[in-house]
Amino acid sequence: MLILLTIALVAATALGFTQPHAGSEKKLAAQQLFRQTLSARAALSLEEYIRQLERVTAFDGKFAEAFHELGRAYIEQETIAGRDRAIVALERAIQLAPQNTEYRYTMAKLQLRRGAYATAKSEFRKIMKLDPMDARPYYQLALFREEDMLHYRDMVSPHENATIYFYEFANKDFAEAERLFRSAIGLDPKMADAYHHLAGLYFDAQLYEKMATLMEKAVTHLSSVDLFLFLGLARQQLGKADAAMQAYQQALELMPPADRAFFYSLQTVLSPDSLKIYERTPDSLQTQRQQLFWTARDPLFLTEANERLLEHFGRIAYANLRYGIPEKNIAGWKTDRGQTLIRFGQPRWRTRTRADLGTSATGRVTLNASKEFWDYGDFQMIFEDRFLNRNYAFAWGGVGEIDGKVIFDEKIRELPERYVFPHGGGRLKLPHVIAQFRDRQNPDSTKVEIYFGVADSVVYSTKPALHRGLFFFDENWSVIRQWREKRRLVNSTAAADHLADRWPVRMRPGTYQISLEVLDPKSSRSGAERETVVIEDFSAERLHMSSVVLAVADSSSSVLELYRDHNVHLVPVFLQEFFGETPIYVYYEIYNLALDAAGRSRYHLDYVVEPAPENKGLISRAAIRLGKLLGWRRQRMTIGSTFEAAGGSHDEKLYQRLEILGQPAGQYHLTIRVTDRVSGQSASRRVTLAIKQKNENND
Template identity: 25%
Template sequence: MSPNPINKSNFKREGHAATAGFYFLVAAFLVLFISSRSDCEQASHNNKVLEINCAAAESLIAIDSLDKAEKIIKQNLKIDRKHAQSHFLMGELYRLRNSIISRRQSAEYLRQAVTSEPENDVYHYSLGLTYQKQGFTGNALSEFKKAARLNPKNSEALRKIAAIYESIGLRYDDKELYMNALEYAAKAAAVERNPADYYNQAKMLIKMDLFDQALFKVDTALTFEPDSTLTKNLYLIRGLCNNRIGDFEGANADFNKAKSLMNINELAGFEDIHLVITPQDYQRLLSLTSYQRKTETAKIWNSLDPDLTTTFNERRIEHYARQVYANISFSISEKGIEGKNTRRGETLIRFGFPEKKIYIYGEPMSHPPIGSSWIWKYFIDGQEYSLRFEDIYHNGNFDYPFTNEAGSLSNNTAYLADYLARTVAQKYEFATAEPTLNYAYDVKQYKGNHGNTELEIYYNIPYVELSFITQDDAAYADFEIKATLHSSDLTLLDSTTIKRRAKIPATLIGNRRLAISDNFPMEARADSVYLSLAAKNPVNNHVGRSRQAIALRSFYLDQVEISDIVLAREVSYLDSLKSVNRNTIKLSTNLDNRYFISEPLIIYFEYYNLNLGPDSRTHYRIVQTVTKLKKPKIIGTITGYKAAEQVVTVFEESNIKTHENRLMTFDFSKFSAGRYRITIEIEDTISGKSSVAFQDIILYE
């Protein structure tokens, strides 16, 4: 008796053909021989004849010699019309012929085999395969379950059960069915420890949003060293899982490994961006040369990168992850359709997951039949859009429904999808699994070297955002800051990574008002740039991210220039033996520019391009003005604060250097609380040119 349905791939065709020929001759001889014997003698040899004929038929089926096999099996059924294995082989044979009539005949023969030997798990499994070919999924599931119950180690039956539950679960997005699929895939894995079974488990765990558990299944599958195709798919869903849990670095590495296993066509499809940009932009992209297209694509991805401080592009990783999820969810394997190429797959890749999904059951018996539908609702720019996908042909491929409402956003899903693609292009909100670290920063500009503009980034990180460890009377906390400067076309201009340890009195750990205050420099040519920052607490992995467009000033002009003004509550001298400049002092700033009247206010600024007089010295004056600002009481005014009082101080200065700086201390103890503006004007008395900078502050009592 055959232990499993016939699998032609298990046979070497030439050798098995010889075996089949031998069995065929033996079977023919036995028929002639037995026909000459008495009834008693013939009966005693029936079992041996049936066995030899079945072996011959099985060998012939394995080499696609179905007609010869059918003749031998029919001889068996003449001997014993209820012979179970003969009915089984006839059922296998007719299923291989794969026509509507032959599949029906296959089911009839296999039902007879099951009736004759109801405890044979192989026969139930084979009948399940035929029912599946006929499209009778419920009947197939029942037979596969019988096979698994009769033989709990029938891994093929277990896999078929898991696949059916997966298929139905994906149609209705039903977590209970996903659980059933997961259960039977796990049972199959326990029998054979096949990496594909762990892959199938991981897919169902992903559909239930259990990404950590899915990662465990993927890692287990990879230990079995699967073939390259399965390895590629395992890394793809591993990348998806890591993306979902916020491990973008891990996801990037996984997707790169998967891409290394793709062929040229697969890789081109995976990297294609037609669902990231508008159709009109995509057509323009296709009109470029190969080199131009590659350059333009890189610019597009850079423009969408939400965190330029990392070495990977989180938006691009999300694009990969959406493709993988679409393939898991919407693929139609029997038709060779990848999920990412279906209407739902394309929509998910372009706009992400819908805010709401509704399943509507169809009416297949109506005239004309109405297919089941999914309705996806998106909220884009404050407006709700509903996209309908209908299983028009009842084959699992949900497409845009047919409609006569041409050009209607409300009733024509195809028109609405095209409209959104052309106007919105794509939807993406950068979200991370880790909580945000709150911090503040301010950027000041100074004259740099070799025609560059130097930026000094002052930052405050509240004590409560850091994880301190106490030691005696002190407390220590580590933090990291990554910063990048990119040009308007997102070419990297400068980058820095800072790892520091803060030390504070242990009694101040919980103080919500206090913050670590420090600064660091960056440099670039005067132009429009993007400054990207990421501050991280390495203990709890909380990260704060920001991006700001900055117009850099040029200090290399033929005119007097003054830098931005820095306000500080305290100054520390890093090297008392050197002259005062930004590199020899540390300013503790309040970035909200709020200070108490009772404490001194320190300001720092630099000025450049002063002219030398006949005596080889500069001559200039510093005009310092403190203006109290008062908000107008006129109802409906939009003019902001007005000057109410002013205190002006003038300093006459001279020096041999054309580039100087000032560190000044203001005493506001005699001022009243309120909003003030500090203005510094540098007047070059030799050239008559001047430059002004100001900074607003709020004073508290």
């Protein structure tokens, strides 16, 4: 094909196209050669294509379309000289056809690439006047305003007596950028980039409702990965996790497989050492590790969506919008700011200094680059615009200065990633106690009782129907069992200002990761408590004790009732806290007591209440010792008692009222030891409790 097309062009030259004489002949020859050159474009090298277009313009110096095409070809050379030649060619095209907006648009885009922003803006404004219905110049001018808004939004200029802020400039740029983006969308409802950037504008201004409405409109016109990602991001900020996940899933389905895999990849969130291991892991095992990683970080299993994974998707989407460098084909997630954002999220505060001139120690005038500071509360990241192109990178550390890259590398070794789940605007505290007993119905299982409360004044006063969930996972965070239900919690005298509940389940012995969760569907506030629990095996034929449960006497709630007989009704105390005058009960069970020849069990009980070691600093410990010597502080004492007991069964259910009135406030350990007088075996349990005074803050 190349040979035939080349022959055709050579034949055209031989037929007289190189040396036409009359003006009309030259014009006709130029048009014919131009059409042949365009038709042969795919078969010609760029240099051959340029040579033929130069021949066309040589035949007809007033052929505007040919000069425009020649300018575009020069641009493709990707050289400074090529861009300079393109300027000359495009200027000639515009001179010949000043009303042609396409020629001006090509010139404006070229001036953008050359950094001649004022000239580019001028051309875009001329296009708007020539053709007010062309959406492109509105979009391009909006990008300038958007960039200025981002530049001034966080900028400060410290002076000796005051600090100057640039909010007014940023607000004006925001309003104009919004107007121009909306104008572009109105003229071209399928301009995806305009939707995308306007959504980013709304995100930065925290106008999430506007952002969601815009994206919902956009996806009715276009099926774009970026638009669905930003729709998910908007819904996520509005607390609509399930709807956000739906939008993200639509974006993932539109992605090529490699891009989709990157969104789940751990390469942007692991520590350097873990990343080396991860990259050497086979693909199939990488997938398993990804599932474990993201599942373990799901903050609320009660919801269908994994909010941590949603946050990760949103961070990547925002990084690619705000921090990408299109002219260098660098994705936003690869930049220094993009990597920081993906690992740690949006900073609490962001400030930017203006570039200015300074003087070195030798008296030489230096340029102090604009710096951008991201404050996360407990650490700060520093970036700088060292090349004055607004592409901020980690600040270089000079003599006596902090290097931004060093800060980042040290931080990701200590804290590879961070996410703080908002819990609907306020986390519900869930104090709880987990107790284990033998399952008399199924010897292969253990009866697990979870007693918990919700520590929240609003929930306590309104008493809404709450969603509650209990989830058991294995060591790889694969679900073993789960329960979800909606119910109203009850008042308990065991803890003031708490609603309380009880959750009995049966589980096989083993080690589990568990998550106890509560969600208020009206306010979206939630709470979750995670811990590793070893479920004991009570099936062996030896002396066993159940968990020791601290309780109070309370006959008002059958829902929370732990034990009852004709003398007492016991309710667990999930706070493990008691005021000095409150009677404290303990409940526990003994299994596999041996029986003597008369069919009777005989066993010895030891109760010891002793002060828990105080975790104090050196100065605090010295002050406590001095206070004891001078009589300022009552000493906490060890209290003990013993009992001999007998029964007619292998198993016993026991409760005991503890008499520790008058003990000073503090943490105590209660140890109960059972010794079987028949078999000689013994078993013991320890539980921690707190004694508080009435005037103590009970939060």
